[in-house]
Amino acid sequence: MQRKSVLPVGVQHFPGHLKPGEQKKLLAEIRNAISIAPLFTPTMPRTGKPLSVRMSNCGELGWVCDKQGGYRYQKHHPDTGKPWPPMPQMLLDIWQEISNFPHPPQACLINFYNQAAKMGLHQDKDEQNFDAPVLSISLGDSCLFRVGATTRGGRTMSFKLHSGDVVILGGESRLAFHGVDRIYPGTSMLLKNGGRLNLTMRRVG
Ligand code: MD3
Ligand code: FE
Numbered sequence: 524m525q526r527k528s529v530l531p532v533g534v535q536h537f538p539g540h541l542k543p544g545e546q547k548k549l550l551a552e553i554r555n556a557i558s559i560a561p562l563f564t565p566t567m568p569r570t571g572k573p574l575s576v577r578m579s580n581c582g583e584l585g586w587v588c589d590k591q592g593g594y595r596y597q598k599h600h601p602d603t604g605k606p607w608p609p610m611p612q613m614l615l616d617i618w619q620e621i622s623n624f625p626h627p628p629q630a631c632l633i634n635f636y637n638q639a640a641k642m643g644l645h646q647d648k649d650e651q652n653f654d655a656p657v658l659s660i661s662l663g664d665s666c667l668f669r670v671g672a673t674t675r676g677g678r679t680m681s682f683k684l685h686s687g688d689v690v691i692l693g694g695e696s697r698l699a700f701h702g703v704d705r706i707y708p709g710t711s712m713l714l715k716n717g718g719r720l721n722l723t724m725r726r727v728g
Pocket of ligand 2: 645646647701
């Protein structure tokens with residue numbers, strides 16, 4: 524598998540890595556996880572402004588943020604107080620197949636974007652160790668994803684992510700600024716009411 528030469532070093536895009544049947548199976552696993560750990564609306568530290576993306580997690584740790592506590596990983600759902608549901612075996616298999624990292628992921632953040640949702644440019648640096656890559660899986664409507672340099676204000680480039688695409692963010696790009704500029708409504712039939720799910724698997728500690 525080769526890296527598209529136009530992407531920053533350390534970013535590997537695998538278009539259509541999951542076939543439609545695999546996407547449906549994974550979606551069923553994620554629906555089950557969300558039935559145990561419902562999507563919540565995270566709020567910005569200090570300001571309390573809600574993010575447009577709704578979130579949940581599976582795996583031993585989950586990423587959360589809120590006005591009071593800021594950005595963090597924790598073992599329990601912020602609303603129910605219950606542990607996150609286990610990581611589906613299918614996700615562990617995908618990580619093992621393509622992450623090239625010798626330990627399993629500890630957290631899988633589930634982001635749900637409705638057609639108006641977006642995510643501003645940011646770095647993922649709430650993990651204690653950046654040796655492991657981040658592995659992202661897209662399901663549902665396509666989006667315009669943006670990735671830049673490891674410093675704010677550097678050059679950025681955009682590419683589209685479609686249902687079934689897998690992206691690995693590692694090496695020099697692990698701390699790159701990135702975000703989701705927009706969702707393209709009606710570009711996938713996978714989610715019956717539209718929108719986009721993104722799953723990001725990570726090592727935290
Ligand atoms: C590039 N999610 O949850 S995943 C996030 O599509 C997040 O929901 C986006 O950014 C989404 O933090 C993008 C792809 C991704 C994840 C981590 C990265 C790209 C990255 C880390 C460094 C550079
Ligand atoms: Fe991110």
